[in-house]
Amino acid sequence: MIDTFVALLLAHALADFPLQSDALAQAKQDRSPRALALHALIVMATATLAIAPTRAEALIPLAVLTLAHILIDIAKTYAPNTLASFLVDQAAHIGTLVAIAVLHPTLFGQGLYADTPLLPSIMTAIAGLIIATQAGGYAVGLLVRPFGRAFRAEGLPRGGVMIGLLERGLIFLFVLAGQPSAVGFLIAAKSVLRFDASKRKQKAAEYVIIGTLASFGWALICAYATLALLDHLPPLGIKALKD
Template sequence: MELTRLVFGLLVAVLLPTSLDVLRTRPWAAHAITGSYAAYAVFPVLDGAEAALVWAAAVLTGMLLLPTSGRLTLRFPIRRWTRKLHDRSVLSSYLRPVTAHRSLAMVSGVLLLAVGVFYGSAWPQKVVALWRDDKLGLVLSGFLLAVFVGNLVVARVVRPYFNVLPEQGGGASLLHLGTQLGWIERALVFTFIATGQPAAAALAIAVKSLVRLPEVREQAEGTFSQYVMVGTMTSLIVAVGAGIAVRIALGLPAL
């Protein structure tokens, strides 16, 4: 289980920043996520110089996999920060609508506050115990691989179909909607498969198919229906495969 946790965790640390637009356009946030999650995957499993070398290799690989604008960026945007401090509209810039990464930060803050309130002075020991919990680390990494990193696999498979969609009235809006629906679909399917409820996973797939059925009917003669079917099947295979892999690593039956 420790080896599987290490492998899954390193895959998440390296590939997660490349699978989310919000991280691809923010190199320092991407590097921070890679370094933090690599540490979470490596140090509870390995010790000493071996752990440090594996962590450094994961961080370097994550940096190199980012787009060119995000590779090994060593300059701090001091001038941009100082201009914002002198800008009269600086307050309004912090009152923008809540985005995905801000929502994640808010949820993380609330969870940390809840842990502190619930466990009181014993919260550091509880946090360390959770950090060293191989089962939790394996399930969390499997979930992130299925939901977010899995989007890289789906995007690669449906690319030939998506390239034709702009000619048939599709485009970026379809890709954005498909990405979000794919996140929800893979999250539900992975959760149900990992908890041993394949029937519930089938229900989640059926619900998602019903959501997109009107769009498929409208463009039944074009490439869009193929794009939806191929994307759904690929997304399903990724989520089910990740769920089964996690169950096997935990010593449970595949289904």
């Protein structure tokens, strides 16, 4: 069952983040039929590629999953675009993944990848990285957005977004490599490089602190959740992951 779940989790992470542009997300928010249909196609395609079913009837639960995904997305358009609604939306999506995995536990094992025991572990690591970095960026952005209106942000265009992606990616990799203590050095480095630049602007400093703590916290949660899933899957063969 867990191999089916992690395969679908990777498919979901890909469909909702790297394969969903800002323009597509906005069009979905406006309930554009074309955008919803395109997103449904992406969801179905990624789920099908992740499971690689060998029987036509295996496409039925994937089609149900796709329909549930789009219905959840439509429901989200009626809620304000806040961190809470984003978390509820993602929890609902993950709930549908769990339901499909429970009802169809052999979906992955009966597909083309059945003889690749390490693949679910690799899928878990990739899905965790996407959720830690890209989903985390969206979540942190929603959290700090109200505070950002209090002052005019300065710096490179999308510089903060890139810094956030890099720091969450590094934290995720440090934890999976069994070196969580390295996160402390990352905090110290960011403190020197960024907090000092805003120490004379209290609003900017507080904005950076809130965003940093949220970003680090999100990455740590994703990393340890990924490790928890990996504990139930074949080891990847990287010694550091288990040390």
